[in-house]
Amino acid sequence: MSCSRRSRPTSRASLHLKYPLVPHRSLPTHAIFPLTLANLNLLHSSSPGHRKPILFSVFWPTRSSPAIDSLAKAKKGTKFTAYHLKAIFWTMKTVDDFNFEGKKALIRVDFNVPLNAAFQITDETRLKAAIPTIQKIRKDGGSVILMSHLGRPKEGPEEKFSLKHVVARLGEMLDTTVEFANDCIGDEAREKSAALGAGGVLLLENLRFYKEETKGNEDFAKKLSELGDVYVNDAFGTAHRAHASTAVVAQFFTDKMCGYVMQAELDNAQKVLDGAEKPFTAIMGGAKISDKILIIERLLDVVDNLLIGGGMAYTFFKAMGGSIGNSLLEEDKLDLAKTLIEKAKEKDVDLLLPIDSIIADDFKNDANRQEAKNHAIPAGWMGLDIGPEAQQVFANKIEESKTVLWNGPMGVFEMENFASGTIKVAEAVVSATEKGGFSLIGGGDSAAAVNSLGFGDRVSYVSTGGGALLEYMEGKTLPGVAALEE
Numbered sequence: 001m002s003c004s005r006r007s008r009p010t011s012r013a014s015l016h017l018k019y020p021l022v023p024h025r026s027l028p029t030h031a032i033f034p035l036t037l038a039n040l041n042l043l044h045s046s047s048p049g050h051r052k053p054i055l056f057s058v059f060w061p062t063r064s065s066p067a068i069d070s071l072a073k074a075k076k077g078t079k080f081t082a083y084h085l086k087a088i089f090w091t092m093k094t095v096d097d098f099n100f101e102g103k104k105a106l107i108r109v110d111f112n113v114p115l116n117a118a119f120q121i122t123d124e125t126r127l128k129a130a131i132p133t134i135q136k137i138r139k140d141g142g143s144v145i146l147m148s149h150l151g152r153p154k155e156g157p158e159e160k161f162s163l164k165h166v167v168a169r170l171g172e173m174l175d176t177t178v179e180f181a182n183d184c185i186g187d188e189a190r191e192k193s194a195a196l197g198a199g200g201v202l203l204l205e206n207l208r209f210y211k212e213e214t215k216g217n218e219d220f221a222k223k224l225s226e227l228g229d230v231y232v233n234d235a236f237g238t239a240h241r242a243h244a245s246t247a248v249v250a251q252f253f254t255d256k257m258c259g260y261v262m263q264a265e266l267d268n269a270q271k272v273l274d275g276a277e278k279p280f281t282a283i284m285g286g287a288k289i290s291d292k293i294l295i296i297e298r299l300l301d302v303v304d305n306l307l308i309g310g311g312m313a314y315t316f317f318k319a320m321g322g323s324i325g326n327s328l329l330e331e332d333k334l335d336l337a338k339t340l341i342e343k344a345k346e347k348d349v350d351l352l353l354p355i356d357s358i359i360a361d362d363f364k365n366d367a368n369r370q371e372a373k374n375h376a377i378p379a380g381w382m383g384l385d386i387g388p389e390a391q392q393v394f395a396n397k398i399e400e401s402k403t404v405l406w407n408g409p410m411g412v413f414e415m416e417n418f419a420s421g422t423i424k425v426a427e428a429v430v431s432a433t434e435k436g437g438f439s440l441i442g443g444g445d446s447a448a449a450v451n452s453l454g455f456g457d458r459v460s461y462v463s464t465g466g467g468a469l470l471e472y473m474e475g476k477t478l479p480g481v482a483a484l485e486e
């Protein structure tokens, strides 16, 4: 087939090429397809209408493969394996692909914000993140019905978990009146949704006041679906859960898509996994290896350096025959730690463990402290932060990296006296970013640390999803994402 001008793909989809997701199962796994403009066109035209590639992904599964961000950058003659093509067929719409005029958009947002005793919002990052998606829909002439969870209510409604505490601040941010429904399903929600005019905003009460939400109950999801014409999921932080509002509800909609938060999260995670510029350094910390085994294994395929700090480092030292005193230990993970060390060697990954620690004689901020090498922590003492030498080694490695992924604190950073390792790492990540590198901060504690230091705007991207990001990076299908697939 020739690549005449006429056969050149002209649609937005084939020229504007982007990411995710999980492979389509029907393609063979070993065939190789050279990329030409002609077969790109063929690819596009042979996709059924509703499966037209909208977001494209290019996976390069091995470290030696050339890294490219998108098909758009691929040179003519580039070889694509079926693995890449599978990804291409996996499609998902975004809010940019839809005109919301006259439509009611039911949006799953993540308004799980921290509240103080007076029910004031103490960190509005999540509210702020949701604004662009809401405004795009309102600007189109649509209205929005927002649904979210807040906290972990056990048995039905509880004042401290009510989303009504969010209404006033959200109204200020959107510069409009936000209606509130005291129940996320039922007559009031239906009537208020029906009454919304163009640009109107309705917030529903906490979804988790119904246990049907976390159980993924279909009847409950159907009731929610009746409130809108179009479904938008912008809650990346809960995308790894198959809850009623995050996944199950999608089946009741013809038009379903991701919002800007979800899109940015997936884009950034994918960018790190597939197109990371080298040297690529991953920093893993936090309490336990057991929570992070899968991601560590996956990362060994793509990173140049893996820095391990936090409580999980001590199991490695124990596995190598060191004395770790009372430091955190996962006895049943000693063999695993050895295996990870071996795997890192095989894959030519520089696995760096902290040389030293700040140790304490009690798990308290004002405990007695001293420094010690990590293979020789005296009995009765525990490592609660990486030591000064390790901080310097880690910082140097990070600063010379072009891509940095960070998940988990280096020590018990909630206690001031054991926060210096986490701060030093955060500063090094900022420095690598300012030198032109790309940095992705995994959600949870590392995101909290970066934000509390005021570094949120000085790194490339702070993820809003801890567990969801880890699961996505582990290669798992996120139910909230899969449900949007066309």
Ligand code: AMP
Pocket: 285, 286, 287, 288, 291, 309, 310, 311, 312, 328, 383, 384, 385, 407, 408, 409, 410, 411, 412, 413, 414, 444, 445
């Ligand atoms: P994770 O949720 O697994 O990312 O773990 C975060 C928690 O790990 C934080 O609450 C830290 O206080 C804790 N942590 C980090 N380093 C240590 C350590 N050396 N000993 C005990 N806990 C730690």
